[in-house]
Amino acid sequence: MIAFLEGILAEHETDGVIVNVNGIGYRIFTARVTAEVGEKVKFFISEVIREDRHDLFGFSTKDDRELFIMLTDVQGVGPKSGQKILAAASGENLRKHIQAGNLEFFTSISGVGKKTAQKIILDLKGVLVGQDETSFVRDDVTDALENLGYAKEDILAVLPHVSGETPAERVKSALKMIGKQH
Numbered sequence: 001m002i003a004f005l006e007g008i009l010a011e012h013e014t015d016g017v018i019v020n021v022n023g024i025g026y027r028i029f030t031a032r033v034t035a036e037v038g039e040k041v042k043f044f045i046s047e048v049i050r051e052d053r054h055d056l057f058g059f060s061t062k063d064d065r066e067l068f069i070m071l072t073d074v075q076g077v078g079p080k081s082g083q084k085i086l087a088a089a090s091g092e093n094l095r096k097h098i099q100a101g102n103l104e105f106f107t108s109i110s111g112v113g114k115k116t117a118q119k120i121i122l123d124l125k126g127v128l129v130g131q132d133e134t135s136f137v138r139d140d141v142t143d144a145l146e147n148l149g150y151a152k153e154d155i156l157a158v159l160p161h162v163s164g165e166t167p168a169e170r171v172k173s174a175l176k177m178i179g180k181q182h
Contacts (some may be wrong), residue, residue: 002056006042016058016136019043028058029079031087048079057083063091074123076116076144078170083122084109144171145178154178 005028007021016029019041028043035041043058044065057079058063064086071082088109089097092142097105098121106117141162145155158177 002045002047004042004044005056005058006040009033009037009041012039017041019058026056028056029083031083032059032060034054046072046079048117055079059086061091067091067094070124071120073118076119077112081109081111081116084111095153101125138154141167141174145174150178154181 005019005021005026007019007026009017010020010025010156011018011034013027016027017033018025018027028045030043033041043048043060044062046057046059046065046068048055048057057068059068068079068086071085072079077085085106086094088094089105096102101121103114103121106112106120107114109164112120141159142155144167146152153175155178158181160176161177162170162174164173
């Protein structure tokens with residue numbers, strides 16, 4: 001799986017960019033690109049693999065990539081719609097719209113109807129409630145455990161239960177929990 005791509009912006013397209021990474025041009029669907037052709041860029045990638053396609057969706061932050069994955073896990077929200085939703089607001093504002101149950105915001109986005117907007121709010125409101133408190137835990141613990149080679153599923157399973165005041169204590173807590181699972 002591709003986690004990120006870093007290279008030179010080779011070309012702008014209507015729905016994305018081409019990034020030259022060591023002589024190979026990667027087509028990345030992305031909503032917001034402020035870089036100019038010839039500049040160095042980095043995108044956090046979400047791969048969408050289907051029977052007839054292998055698409056790369058790029059985001060400027062890990063947080064945006066996580067939100068994209070959560071959005072596309074909602075029934076009725078495909079990758080193109082997920083990207084349109086992320087293009088409409090920053091990650092922080094998108095979370096606020098979800099928490100507030102702002103149907104009007106979602107239905108104002110092309111391709112998102114009332115039922116889909118309701119489903120997004122219903123499915124993600126509960127998931128995002130605890131995220132504010134755990135976002136600091138998510139960053140340091142997730143990075144540390146990923147670097148140690150643990151599977152994403154194992155990491156996500158223990159994150160809500162991690163405790164500790166310092167990053168080291170939180171990582172130690174997570175390691176103990178993962179150890180108990182196996």
